[in-house]
Amino acid sequence: MAQKVRIFLVILIVWAVGFLAWEWWYSYPKVNLDKIRSGRAQTTKLDSILLQAIIDYRLPGVTVALVQEGKVSYLKAIGYANLETKDSLKVDSPILVASVSKLVTALAVANVLDDKGIQAQGYISDLGIASLHSFSSLPNFSLSDLLSHESGLRDKTFSEMIFSSSRSQSLQIWGEDFLAHGSKYQTELSYSYADTNFDFLGFLLSQSENQDFETLIQNAALTPAGMVNSSFLTAWPMEINELTGYQKTFLWKRLEPKRINFRIFPSPSSGLLTTTKDMSLLLIxxxxxxxxxxxxxxxxxxxxxxxxxxxxxxxxxNGSEWIGHFGGQAGYSSLLFYSIEADMGIFFFANAKDNEDFRIAIANQIISTISP
Structure with missing residues (x-):
């Protein structure tokens, strides 16, 4: 028995050493960037905040867009899109904004349904989808329930994702399957934040309009906003992909790539590929x-x-209430918030997983610098 324990401990130690060696070998040291020494006073202060954030939070790269009084007052990218190739992160680099995508989907849904005379308190049955009546497994949700995460729908649990197919599905196929089996993802909770709400809503809208979601979202939101370099992903990874997401290593003070997977293409809840420039237009x-x-x-x-x-x-x-959305998925973190009262908006992105609430901490520093 003692011999078996010793063998087990030796195997465990060898595995642990091998894991730590592998983690070190395939990770990257913290990003070191030259300090900024010139420029306008306020711009230099904001640049310094971003440089310090990269050091303090070990971030590969960050971008920020500030809008004040109807125009872009600050647009900046610092750091790297990819630590292996050393490709610089730019304000027109393609970036993934995760749940900030929900804002664009919500605006598109509102534009389309408002034109049809359907109110937010209306029900999904009001969308006139013939196939919807063939399924009795889902209750008659209101549109506002889905938009506000008050439908009781939930996402798959970790164990459910492990034992389900790892292959991604088109929104069409996912939606048809959800219509048939969605009742098992229904809870009694009055509020449950779940991507499923927006993915289901995007599918329903596509069915109602008899139009693919990509075309619908372009016509109802992205094109009117002038966001010509934005779209919802239909495949991942892209053929040309400079951007890589990262997270901190388990032990070393280093960074390692964090892979992102999309279960639905396109995903109305989290599939927006955009640029910092385009997000500044949305803020305006x-x-x-x-x-x-x-x-x-x-x-x-x-x-x-x-x-x-x-x-x-x-x-x-900075002590006052702002409206917008947080985005965080795998190795990507973002936020977009604005205040009508302050006539100001901020978009922030980092290709790093946020376990320290650095998004809001950095946003607070930036806004307090502008409006002490």
Missing amino acids: HLLRDEMGIFHDALDWLRDGENVVPLGFQKTKI
């Missing part, structure tokens, strides 16, 4: 509110007296 339109191209969509999403539009989140930045 959102800040224009009643005077902007999305004024009808935002009114529809406010659904009466709601201050926060359906599908949007709220958070505190």
Whole structure:
């Protein structure tokens, strides 16, 4: 018995040493960048905040877009898109913004359904999808339930994902399967944040309009906003992909690649591939509110007296409430928030997993520098 224990311990030690050696060999040291020594006073301060953030949080690269009084006041990218190739991260580099995608999907849904005279409190049965009546497994959700994550739907658990097929599905196939078996993902919770809500809503809208989701989202949101370099992914990885996401290693103070997988193509909840420049345009339109191209969509999403539009989140930045959304998936982290009162908006992106709330910490530093 003692001999078996010794053998087991030796194997365990060898495995641990091998794991740590592998982790070291395939990871990267922290990013070292030259300090910025010149430029306008405020711009230099903001640059310094980003440089310090890269050091403090061990980030490969970051981008920021600031919009004030209807125009872009700061647009910056610092660091690397890929630590192996040393490709620089740029403001026009393709980036994945994860759940910030929900904002674009919500605006598109609002634009399409508002034109059809369907209100947010309407039901999915109002969409006129003939095949929907063939399935009795799902309740008659309201559109606002899906947009506000109050449908009770949940995402697959970790164990369910392990034992399910690892292959990605088209939104069409996923949606048809969900119609047939979605009741098992229904809970009694009054609120349950789940990507399933938006993926299901995107599928339903596509079926209602008899149009693929990519075309629908382009016509209803991206093209009107001038976001010509943005689209929802239909395949991953891309043939030309400079961007890599990262996370901290288990032990060493280094960075290792963090792979991202998409289970649905395109994913209305998290599949937006965009650029920092395009996100600055989205901020401009959102800040224009009643005077902007999305004024009808935002009114529809406010659904009466709601201050926060359906599908949007709220958070505190520099002591006041801002509206927008966080995005975080695998090795990518982002946020987009704006304040009508302050007439200001911020978009932040890093190709690193955020386990330390660095997104909001950096946003607070930037906004407090601009508006002490």
